[in-house]
Amino acid sequence: MxxxxxxxxxxxxxxxxxxxxxxxxxxxxxxxxxxxxxxxxxxxxxxxxxxxxxxxxxxxxSDIRFCESFIRSKANNGQGIQRIRFELAQHGITEELLEKALNEVEVDWQTICDRLARKKNNQIKESDSFKRSSKLERFLLYRGFEREQIRRSINRLREVGESSGDNDQQ
CATH class of the missing domain: 1.10.10.10 (Winged helix-like DNA-binding domain superfamily/Winged helix DNA-binding domain)
Structure with missing residues (x-):
């Protein structure tokens, strides 16, 4: 050859x-x-x-190596799969290649979403729980997490808040 x-x-x-x-x-x-x-x-x-x-x-x-490396890097920086999917499309990565890479890279998206939600929740100065949840949801959507993941994270924060005696009256 x-x-x-x-x-x-x-x-x-x-x-x-x-x-x-x-x-x-x-x-x-x-x-x-x-x-x-x-x-x-x-x-x-x-x-x-x-x-x-x-x-x-x-x-x-190798586009598959690029894709795997990109996913790990962005996940470590607190980005969700939806945003990563969009960015990889901008780099010319097909949906098929993305799915193949996702099968190779083990990422717990819910844990990342939970961690980010806790961190952001501590930074939000809003006392009204509805407004606080709305801000948190918008932030997590922007970061690329799926609605179901966001819902679970917000519900977990509410459960922790209720069990610790925090009832939004500070």
Whole structure:
């Protein structure tokens, strides 16, 4: 099998591959991101495609690895699956690839939602419980959690508040 380097200008492709591998040595990139970065360096479509093909064949670039790394990173920063799903679509990740990555990455979304809800609840200065819950719900929706997860988290906060004697009269 011929290398893509044999098909085109060796020095241009070697420089492009060198650039891309330097990028990939610090973190994972999606094919779409690398495509944009290589085009910004002045490579034409054929050179970009040859470079990407070479990186994928050598195992240096993998959208599934990128996706798994992205999910872990965003989950650790308190983002929910809905927001992560949206952001991955912006990076050119298909729904099928996302589902495959989610099966590989073990994330307890409810625990993350609960932790974030407790933290945010302590920061909300609202004394009215309905307004407090509404603010908390909007915040968690913005962070990308599903409504059912949010409902469970808010209910758990109410249960803890009631059992500790906190009845919103401070």
């Amino acid at each position: 011929n290398s893509p380097l044999a098909d085109q200008s060796s020095s241009v492709l070697a420089k492009a591959i060198g650039y891309a591998t330097r990028l990939l040595s610090s973190r994972e990139y999606s094919v779409k991101q690398l495509n944009q970065k290589l085009k910004a360096r002045g490579l034409d479509d054929e050179q970009v495609q040859s470079t990407l093909k070479y990186l994928i064949l050598e195992g240096w670039q």
